[in-house]
Amino acid sequence: MNIEVIKFDNSGRGIGYLDNKIIFIPKSVPGDIVLVKITKDKKDYLEGSIVKIIKPSKLRKEAICPYFNLCGGCDLMHVSLTEELEYKLTKINDILRSKNIDYQVKDIIKSDREYAYRNKITLKVIKQKIGYYLSDSHELLEIKKCYLVNDAINNLITDLPKLSIINGEITIRCNYKNELLIIIKSTDTLSNIDYFITQHNIVGIIQNNKCIYGEDFFFTQIQDLLFKVSYDAFFQVNDNMCEKLFNLIRENTLNQKKILDLYCGVGTLSLVAALNSDYTLGIEINENAIKDALINKVINKIDNAEFICSDTKNILNQITNDYDVVILDPPRSGVDANVLKKIMEQKIKTIIYVSCNPFTLVRDLNILKENYIIKDIKLLDMFVWSEHVESFCVLNLR
Numbered sequence: 476m477n478i479e480v481i482k483f484d485n486s487g488r489g490i491g492y493l494d495n496k497i498i499f500i501p502k503s504v505p506g507d508i509v510l511v512k513i514t515k516d517k518k519d520y521l522e523g524s525i526v527k528i529i530k531p532s533k534l535r536k537e538a539i540c541p542y543f544n545l546c547g548g549c550d551l552m553h554v555s556l557t558e559e560l561e562y563k564l565t566k567i568n569d570i571l572r573s574k575n576i577d578y579q580v581k582d583i584i585k586s587d588r589e590y591a592y593r594n595k596i597t598l599k600v601i602k603q604k605i606g607y608y609l610s611d612s613h614e615l616l617e618i619k620k621c622y623l624v625n626d627a628i629n630n631l632i633t634d635l636p637k638l639s640i641i642n643g644e645i646t647i648r649c650n651y652k653n654e655l656l657i658i659i660k661s662t663d664t665l666s667n668i669d670y671f672i673t674q675h676n677i678v679g680i681i682q683n684n685k686c687i688y689g690e691d692f693f694f695t696q697i698q699d700l701l702f703k704v705s706y707d708a709f710f711q712v713n714d715n716m717c718e719k720l721f722n723l724i725r726e727n728t729l730n731q732k733k734i735l736d737l738y739c740g741v742g743t744l745s746l747v748a749a750l751n752s753d754y755t756l757g758i759e760i761n762e763n764a765i766k767d768a769l770i771n772k773v774i775n776k777i778d779n780a781e782f783i784c785s786d787t788k789n790i791l792n793q794i795t796n797d798y799d800v801v802i803l804d805p806p807r808s809g810v811d812a813n814v815l816k817k818i819m820e821q822k823i824k825t826i827i828y829v830s831c832n833p834f835t836l837v838r839d840l841n842i843l844k845e846n847y848i849i850k851d852i853k854l855l856d857m858f859v860w861s862e863h864v865e866s867f868c869v870l871n872l873r
């Protein structure tokens with residue numbers, strides 16, 4: 476049946492109606508008329524896949540990537556960048572409005588790179604085929620190249636079959652010098668490691684958390700700061716947007732004395748904030764990341780930062796009112812409720828909340844809004860062509 480696509484949903488899928496029932500159609504665009512095959516028929520909604528585009532929307536453009544229509548990696552490569560940015564602003568504002576948060580986000584900061592911007596890719600291996608999952612599925616789409624990563628990673632992808640992995644997962648991380656770390660989860664015996672070492676700029680291979688070649692970390696640089704990053708430590712996936720995030724942290728921590736950075740990773744935002752402040756404390760659960768942070772403060776000659784390895788919810792005693800600013804950059808699950816409660820009790824003047832999940836961000840803003848007003852929310856297009864977006868919020872104590 477033919478469906479007219481009305482708008483995008485919050486996951487970047489087109490929405491239409493069939494006999495008054497809502498239908499979600501991945502890879503469709505508002506304004507399209509599409510012939511659809513029903514893939515899921517639930518009580519309250521349907522899901523469908525495009526069989527044929529009967530009449531393309533004026534917003535539609537040809538995706539650069541030949542895998543786009545099937546691949547579960549990107550959601551919005553079939554519209555212009557202007558539309559993609561507009562989609563993200565609308566999405567955030569819809570989510571804020573749905574939770575009665577009275578704030579209109581107007582700014583979205585663009586990535587200087589539309590393609591080849593990611594420093595990390597994770598591929599699945601199933602029965603020796605290597606690729607991404609198909610949209611909304613656990614079936615594999617074999618790929619030879621991904622437009623989101625650079626040539627150093629793509630050249631390695633071409634050679635990955637030579638490793639003879641039958642089933643598992645391969646993550647490739649790349650630093651500012653195009654040095655690569657390969658992180659493998661698989662019980663299969665690897666072949667041709669010597670070939671990889673001679674053909675690619677590999678600094679380390681880690682299999683099932685064991686370093687089997689070189690080092691289990693690399694150094695990378697953002698602006699004038701150098702960071703050791705262990706294979707399993709978080710690092711922002713888009714170096715260019717990471718720079719822009721650093722700039723926002725710098726602007727919003729000027730003239731602040733004491734700063735607390737919860738969920739600090741390898742100490743990135745803590746060290747940027749430390750350059751502006753008398754003292755910064757970073758808290759992080761990943762032991763390797765904290766060891767990296769302690770080294771990062773030394774190599775960057777920053778002596779007013781300290782780091783503690785802990786789950787944030789176990790260091791509530793560190794959240795005290797002598798901090799001027801608390802930076803929150805949690806995982807997708809958001810900030811622990813007791814942590815938010817303690818920040819509110821201690822009346823810390825400014826909260827900088829960096830989030831990659833608008834749903835948990837809004838959940839947490841709803842708690843904080845009792846004591847804090849939103850001074851600013853900006854979006855960063857960290858994950859270009861995906862439905863995901865990074866938010867940067869500054870809250871001031873009422």
Ligand SMILES: C[S@@+](CC[C@H](N)C(=O)[O-])C[C@H]1O[C@@H](n2cnc3c(N)ncnc32)[C@H](O)[C@@H]1O
Binds near residue numbers: 740759764806
């Ligand atoms: C989105 S990352 C942000 C890291 C850092 N701010 C950056 O920009 O590189 C979230 C970090 O929170 C850490 N994390 C996750 N759960 C945590 C918890 N309960 N307590 C402390 N840290 C946690 C993760 O290991 C990860 O390093």
